[in-house]
Amino acid sequence: MMEAAAPSGSPFVAVDGRDLKACADGECEVLVRTGDQIPNDGGAGPLSVAIQAGRVGLAPASGGMGEAVSGPPGMVHRINRQEIVVVAVQGSEGIIRLSKK
Template sequence: MRRATVLLTAFLLLWTAGAVRPDPATAAPPPLTAANGRNFAACKDGRCEVIVRTGDRLPTSTGTARVVVGRGVVRFTVTTANTSLMASGTAGSRLQLNRQVIVVLKVTRLQARVRLSRV
């Protein structure tokens, strides 16, 4: 009887320990962070590092860029009275809209971390 109790206790401990650990494939990724967070006002001079999401309007030296994030890709579209510029890329991409450089640092399902600088 004592042996059965010890075995049952060991089984329950192992089973419980396995149930507590999250499956890495389904665990939520950690949130993205950036030097300027979601403070787009920091981008007015064309230099910042921010987190962007679909629907955001990001001020750049070229104009205000509309942002779309999805499936590992981030897309920026700047439309002015006479022209429309579009650039898209995955993590590691270096995009350029006129004199505005956008480096895509990381893209998740819903957001991206980007760094803006000027040429």
């Protein structure tokens, strides 16, 4: 599902910085890079990150959501009770926001 998503601040200033463990409860905004593993108990399960061509890709890690999602800044995807937003992408880094709905 694609919807507009407003950044929470200046590009590449994530609320939780690079603290991926902040996502463990399913609520965070973090700076991600390819290869990152995001702990997540918000509905989508643990996530594996890949960034390519201005898009953030998230795939299940260790029995996660079941299907991969990918999108440019502004992409909003809902899985179970979780919302995943691609806030921004620049080069090999991106900002994603996870929240429970």
